Amino acid sequence: MNTATPQVPNNLVWAILSTLFCCLPLGIVSIVHAAQVNGKLAAGDVAGARDASEKAKKWAMWSAITSIVLIVLYFIFILAVGGLGALSGTH
Template sequence: MNATAPQVPNNLVWAILATLFCCLPGGIVSIVYAAQVNGKLAAGDIAGAQDSSEKAKKWAIYSAIAGIVVGILYTVLVVMMGIGGAASGGY
């Protein structure tokens, strides 16, 4: 009987990228969950590994969305400050 362990992605690359480029707190949570996947697979906890994998993926997505939202808000703020400064004769 060929019993191979199921392939459960740990999403560690996405967690690290989200931490570096998007949102540090959400990315760290994603890294923690991603780090749990391989250990749970080695212990035979397939359901736990799949749960940690899904949580890592969700937190990486949340982190990416937060980074995009903050970037857009920052850009809008800078543009509004520039328009306000030009209108008041600050230049």
């Protein structure tokens, strides 16, 4: 009989990194889900632990994607405003 607890990654490192370096609100949601994984495993809720793990991973990924999109939009905005200044002759 196999009584070993299955290994379910909690993705806590990715959640923390995405919170610190990417999008704070989405990273916090990722941390909340990552923090639930070990508790659910300890309670024997393997399906719940896997679900929380996947959600933590998904929110960390969305945090990173959001950060990249915002940085790209920022640079597009800066280039657009800089280009408008050059066109108006005030630069």
